[in-house]
Amino acid sequence: MxxxxxxxxxxxxxxSRASIFQAATEAARAVGLPDPPYDRVRQIVGLSLHEALRTLEPDLTDAELAEFVTAFQTSFRLMHEAGYEExxxxxxxxxxxxxxxxxxxxxxxxxxxxxxxxxxxxxxxxxxxxxxxxxxxxxxxxxxxxxxxxxxxxxxxxxxxxxxxxxxxxxxxxxxxxxxxxxxxxxxxxxxxxxxxxxxxxxxxxxxxxxxxxxxxxx
The missing domain is CATH 3.40.50.1000 (HAD superfamily/HAD-like)
Structure with a gap:
């Protein structure tokens, strides 16, 4: 075999480099965080989303992290609902x-x-x-x-x-x-x-x- x-x-x-970076940027803006540099975003790809965003912004409270995760998911979903495919x-x-x-x-x-x-x-x-x-x-x-x-x-x-x-x-x-x-x-x-x-x-x-x-x- x-x-x-x-x-x-x-x-x-x-x-998926463009879509992940866009979602991370839009999510950060939605919750009032500074735009993350691409060099930091690329390091977290592959981790589960909660772990990835926790690594990206380690000082967030659990509630703030949950909001950040939701904003990322929303950005990603809207991107694909609009017809984008990586x-x-x-x-x-x-x-x-x-x-x-x-x-x-x-x-x-x-x-x-x-x-x-x-x-x-x-x-x-x-x-x-x-x-x-x-x-x-x-x-x-x-x-x-x-x-x-x-x-x-x-x-x-x-x-x-x-x-x-x-x-x-x-x-x-x-x-x-x-x-x-x-x-x-x-x-x-x-x-x-x-x-x-x-x-x-x-x-x-x-x-x-x-x-x-x-x-x-x-x-």
Whole structure:
């Protein structure tokens, strides 16, 4: 049986840099906070939303944090209700299709909400390609290994058969905690140096290189 490839979504398959930054900015303005710099916002992507915004604004009370979270969710919802859809990175669909065709087990592990995960699973072909999909609302978020362990269980894969592909140190630390191969990509939210510092085995510069990394892992 072919290995299991577990993919993060934001910054790995889907280019959500603009939408996440916009939602964080609009939410901050809605609750009277200063506009957050992009360099701070990119660091929190991948965490569950509460944890992410708590990290972004650690001095908020619980009530203020709840208001901030609601404002972020509202901004994001209105963006998509207006018809916006984050683009896939060039090459993402083709790689997923080839892996699926070649018998790889595929799963998703994301810091998104169930609503966001469902929106992505509605993309053409995704529901058929992924055996399982897991999000932060299912339990502890990244870097806790819970969702990756759930993916391995659902796909009947052992840790040594599993590669976790992501663009942040949160993905890498989750992979290491679960005993899976930590495989980074360079085109998302964290820099290659940040991903390597978290313990990544490699950082692919494009999808062609990622495909080669996965082929070597399978071998």
């Amino acid at each position: 072919r290995p299991l490839a577990v993919f993060d979504i934001d910054g790995t398959l889907v280019d 683009p896939l990175y060039p090459g993402a669909t083709e790689l997923l299709q080839r892996l699926h065709r070649d018998g790889w087990r595929l799963a998703l592990a994301t810091g998104q909400s169930r609503r966001g995960l469902a929106r992505n699973l509605a993309r053409t072909g995704w529901a058929e390609m992924f055996i399982s999909a897991h999000c932060a609302e299912d339990g502890p978020g990244k870097p806790d290994p819970a969702m990756l362990l759930a993916a391995m269980h659902a796909c009947d894969a052992r840790p040594e058969q599993t590669g976790m592909i992501g663009d942040t140190g949160h993905d890498i630390r989750m992979a290491l905690a679960a005993g899976a191969a930590p495989l980074g990509v360079a085109w998302g939210f964290h820099t290659p140096d940040e991903i390597l510092a978290a313990g990544a085995r490699s950082v692919a510069q494009d999808f062609a290189e990622l495909e080669a990394v996965l082929a070597a892992f399978a071998a």
